[in-house]
Amino acid sequence: MTRDEPHRRGAGRPVKEVLSQARITTAALAIIQAGGYGALTMSALAKRLGVAPSALYNHVDSKQEVLRWLQDHVMSSVDTSGFAELPWDQALRGWARSYRKVFARHTPLIPVIAVLQVSGAPRTLAMYEAVTEGLVRAGWPPAQIVPAIVALESFIYGSAYDAVAPQDIFETGALAGQSPHFTAAVREQCGRSEGRAAESAFEAGLDALVTGLARQAGLRAESGHA
Amino acid sequence: MTRDEPHRRGAGRPVKEVLSQARITTAALAIIQAGGYGALTMSALAKRLGVAPSALYNHVDSKQEVLRWLQDHVMSSVDTSGFAELPWDQALRGWARSYRKVFARHTPLIPVIAVLQVSGAPRTLAMYEAVTEGLVRAGWPPAQIVPAIVALESFIYGSAYDAVAPQDIFETGALAGQSPHFTAAVREQCGRSEGRAAESAFEAGLDALVTGLARQAGLRAESGHA
DNA sequence: CGAATAAATGAATGCTGTTCATTTATTAGA
DNA sequence: TCTAATAAATGAACAGCATTCATTTATTCG
Numbered sequence: 028m029t030r031d032e033p034h035r036r037g038a039g040r041p042v043k044e045v046l047s048q049a050r051i052t053t054a055a056l057a058i059i060q061a062g063g064y065g066a067l068t069m070s071a072l073a074k075r076l077g078v079a080p081s082a083l084y085n086h087v088d089s090k091q092e093v094l095r096w097l098q099d100h101v102m103s104s105v106d107t108s109g110f111a112e113l114p115w116d117q118a119l120r121g122w123a124r125s126y127r128k129v130f131a132r133h134t135p136l137i138p139v140i141a142v143l144q145v146s147g148a149p150r151t152l153a154m155y156e157a158v159t160e161g162l163v164r165a166g167w168p169p170a171q172i173v174p175a176i177v178a179l180e181s182f183i184y185g186s187a188y189d190a191v192a193p194q195d196i197f198e199t200g201a202l203a204g205q206s207p208h209f210t211a212a213v214r215e216q217c218g219r220s221e222g223r224a225a226e227s228a229f230e231a232g233l234d235a236l237v238t239g240l241a242r243q244a245g246l247r248a249e250s251g252h253a
Numbered sequence: 254m255t256r257d258e259p260h261r262r263g264a265g266r267p268v269k270e271v272l273s274q275a276r277i278t279t280a281a282l283a284i285i286q287a288g289g290y291g292a293l294t295m296s297a298l299a300k301r302l303g304v305a306p307s308a309l310y311n312h313v314d315s316k317q318e319v320l321r322w323l324q325d326h327v328m329s330s331v332d333t334s335g336f337a338e339l340p341w342d343q344a345l346r347g348w349a350r351s352y353r354k355v356f357a358r359h360t361p362l363i364p365v366i367a368v369l370q371v372s373g374a375p376r377t378l379a380m381y382e383a384v385t386e387g388l389v390r391a392g393w394p395p396a397q398i399v400p401a402i403v404a405l406e407s408f409i410y411g412s413a414y415d416a417v418a419p420q421d422i423f424e425t426g427a428l429a430g431q432s433p434h435f436t437a438a439v440r441e442q443c444g445r446s447e448g449r450a451a452e453s454a455f456e457a458g459l460d461a462l463v464t465g466l467a468r469q470a471g472l473r474a475e476s477g478h479a
Numbered sequence: 480c481g482a483a484t485a486a487a488t489g490a491a492t493g494c495t496g497t498t499c500a501t502t503t504a505t506t507a508g509a
Numbered sequence: 510t511c512t513a514a515t516a517a518a519t520g521a522a523c524a525g526c527a528t529t530c531a532t533t534t535a536t537t538c539g
Binding site for chain 1: 526528529
């Protein structure tokens, strides 16, 4: 599945690649920032690169591949710097918050990630490596690290969707009579956390996961929950 | 946004509705089961209902609406019966397992749910009501229930993606040298949980979430973790 | 110069969801 | 029973999509 490098030895090679992976990814990102994922079409991408749509296919297998490149690029902006400076549990929380924040603005990439082989996504792999190394250094048993990352990641993806959902999703409206307990519960927490319902749910879940997974690993999260 | 009932008072009404929401939803489900979500097109849907594609639009606003109907229908097969018989934490785990199992076969609906107003999804609302009632009866403080459900749901959605991902996602391949810790960690857990990596990560995360969220709510999960 | 080759092109393909003017069928009321 | 009203089905059409292909253009190596 890995693409051949374009014109490895060939003649006719221009001095600078006009349509490199980097240029295509950058253009795609610009389109998304300007008009959202709905605006990301192969035509739009070609136009922004000053080229015919068909020319794109000399450098990309499919739109799916563009999305894969995009995914790996976006992933590189997830912050793992905490593992260099902070206690492991604070670093883990910081990583999770950054991860969620980044993908809340790129939810259409989530189905792509979920199926993506890391072997084709070097920066994604680098992120996993940073997290793993941090946990290893903190004394986590090796066998528990991948399950913990997977569990956290699952929670992060779901929370990213949640972060961009309309705030009034849970308004029961005309059906309130059929759901008295739930309607009351929604009212209850609307008062508490003003508008930031998704935020507080994320923090609650994150704390539970970090604490619980650490306990399963025979460790103890050092900092209390916020 | 709520559709008018077709032919409320009108003349020309056939005795039985040929294209009701139920019939459309059933047909869509059959198409999906036969050929996956890629096969679910408005043309295919029309053909299965023995009708021209354009006729569909007398009963449905858009394909998105079909997906919303589908979502609510699928949601009704999530099992909440545990809340009637089991201790609350076991019921919660059972619900989460069922929820994940159902949507693992309907991952394309996840982005739909995340944006869907419950006011238009009665069976989804019924599910929330069942869970909420169960937690209220168990003594959960009302203000903590919605955040807990949201956190669990986020985890469930992410885990549903995970459940259908290829097993070799984490094979680092040629890049193993650049990620020694992670590669080792992957090897480590491959040996432990044979093929069921997603499963064990889900159970670990579920246990952490249920335990941790309960502790935040001032309760204690009764049953130990599996 | 000539051969080789990558890359760009424009036209075309088949699919998608969706719209629209028109026709068909059914029923309510006079 | 005739007529008016109205919902629903139709087929043609549309714009947009990702993608393919034969052809042309440009570049560089021998």
